[in-house]
Amino acid sequence: MPDTxxxxxxxxxxxxxxxxxxxxxxxxxxxxxxxxxxxxxxKRMVGAPANLVMDEVQRRTADQIFSVLGQLKGGAMxxxxxxxxxxxxxxxxxxxxxxxxxxxxxDSAPPMPxxxxxxxxxxxxxxxxxxxxxxxxxxxxxxxxIGQVHRATWEDGRAVAVKLQYPGAAKALISDLKQIxxxxxxxxxxxxxxxxxxxxxxxxxxxxEELDYSLEAGAxxxxxxxxxxxxxxxxxxxxxxxxxxxxxxxxxxxxxLAQIITTGNQDERDRYGEAYVRFLFAGPSRVGMLHADxxxxxxxxxxxxxxxxxxxxxxARLPEGLPLSMGRLVRYAVDDRYDLVLEGLRDEGFLRSASxxxxxxxxxxxxxxxEPARVERFTFSREWxxxxxxxxxxxxxxxxxxxxxxxxxxxxxxIHRVWIGGIGVLSQLGATAPFRQILEESLxxxxxxx
Numbered sequence: 001m002p003d004t005x006x007x008x009x010x011x012x013x014x015x016x017x018x019x020x021x022x023x024x025x026x027x028x029x030x031x032x033x034x035x036x037x038x039x040x041x042x043k044r045m046v047g048a049p050a051n052l053v054m055d056e057v058q059r060r061t062a063d064q065i066f067s068v069l070g071q072l073k074g075g076a077m078x079x080x081x082x083x084x085x086x087x088x089x090x091x092x093x094x095x096x097x098x099x100x101x102x103x104x105x106x107d108s109a110p111p112m113p114x115x116x117x118x119x120x121x122x123x124x125x126x127x128x129x130x131x132x133x134x135x136x137x138x139x140x141x142x143x144x145x146i147g148q149v150h151r152a153t154w155e156d157g158r159a160v161a162v163k164l165q166y167p168g169a170a171k172a173l174i175s176d177l178k179q180i181x182x183x184x185x186x187x188x189x190x191x192x193x194x195x196x197x198x199x200x201x202x203x204x205x206x207x208x209e210e211l212d213y214s215l216e217a218g219a220x221x222x223x224x225x226x227x228x229x230x231x232x233x234x235x236x237x238x239x240x241x242x243x244x245x246x247x248x249x250x251x252x253x254x255x256x257l258a259q260i261i262t263t264g265n266q267d268e269r270d271r272y273g274e275a276y277v278r279f280l281f282a283g284p285s286r287v288g289m290l291h292a293d294x295x296x297x298x299x300x301x302x303x304x305x306x307x308x309x310x311x312x313x314x315x316a317r318l319p320e321g322l323p324l325s326m327g328r329l330v331r332y333a334v335d336d337r338y339d340l341v342l343e344g345l346r347d348e349g350f351l352r353s354a355s356x357x358x359x360x361x362x363x364x365x366x367x368x369x370x371e372p373a374r375v376e377r378f379t380f381s382r383e384w385x386x387x388x389x390x391x392x393x394x395x396x397x398x399x400x401x402x403x404x405x406x407x408x409x410x411x412x413x414x415i416h417r418v419w420i421g422g423i424g425v426l427s428q429l430g431a432t433a434p435f436r437q438i439l440e441e442s443l444x445x446x447x448x449x450x
């Protein structure tokens with residue numbers, strides 16, 4: 001029996017197309033790959049240099065991968081985001097349109113019509129749900145890729161945020177990820193050393209957690225209790241939940257880090273940038289979890305000057321805190337001990353044992369990334385970030401040649417997402433922060449004497 005199409009919550013159309021249509025788009029990828037590989041072999045036979053042929057195959061393959069993933073939400077988009085480590089290894093003309101498509105998809109999720117919202121509320125909280133919510137605003141206050149948030153009044157009179165998952169979102173996510181797991185060979189074309197299958201399995205596990213609002217409520221509750229009364233951070237308290245709905249205390253906030261990026265003065269950029277990065281590093285040591293969605297919209301500017309944090313669907317569970325080896329590797333790089341960096345990268349699974357990368361090449365590739373940890377205060381900027389992107393995307397041994405030899409171990413998936421995303425936000429803010437001090441205080445192993 002064919003899959004029943006998931007419906008678009010706003011217009012009654014299938015959510016991102018039917019399961020068959022999504023599968024067809026994903027299935028087009030290996031077909032295109034086979035054609036490009038044949039084309040490459042043909043060119044090689046008539047004398048084109050092997051490295052140029054492979055470069056063209058990689059570029060064309062990447063173009064099709066990102067084109068197809070960019071048309072999909074759900075698991076395909078999640079996988080594309082997880083592949084961000086390789087963005088800098090690809091030409092801007094390929095990755096630029098893909099990145100733009102992802103932003104549009106994230107920012108333009110259509111709201112569910114009131115009738116659908118009411119039906120979901122009845123399914124999750126019972127036919128008498130209005131008894132628990134004396135007031136409820138049908139128009140969503142915020143939306144995301146798999147759900148939306150409504151303002152309401154709780155039964156005890158408190159203002160609350162009600163987070164509802166789109167009908168069919170779970171099925172779409174899981175279906176897309178199952179299809180992507182079958183395409184591992186193709187991704188090896190643009191990143192030969194990436195072990196895709198365990199990465200997809202890890203992503204499937206994490207997405208399953210994001211879909212279960214009961215898990216999100218548990219994580220959010222632990223964060224809220226630990227940071228209760230904190231001088232810099234405020235986290236909404238979860239009050240009730242089901243697997244597809246979550247009720248939390250309302251954070252009264254008119255702006256977020258996104259607005260600071262756009263219109264904030266330098267004092268605000270520095271202040272909230274530092275609070276932002278300190279919170280990200282504090283989570284693993286204080287609650288054994290890392291908030292793994294560093295999007296600036298999830299960080300609210302509160303009237304009392306604190307930083308409000310929302311959306312705990314994606315967390316890396318780190319009961320022992322951030323890996324000790326991670327801090328040591330960063331410290332080795334800061335101290336220019338790249339023989340130990342190379343050894344550590346192999347031990348942690350970032351490099352295959354047969355990798356031909358040497359310490360000098362790693363130093364030229366990694367060195368500029370640890371600049372913020374070499375000085376007492378570092379000013380992040382778009383220019384600095386752009387410089388790093390151009391540097392590692394250059395078609396040289398120290399650029400693309402190194403990037404394409406790096407593997408991403410599954411246990412570092414969410415840590416990497418936060419590290420790269422956090423640096424990106426700091427660069428957009430143009431924030432000056434005592435990054436080295438923050439690492440010494442919160443990154444295990446970094447403060448150890450080498």
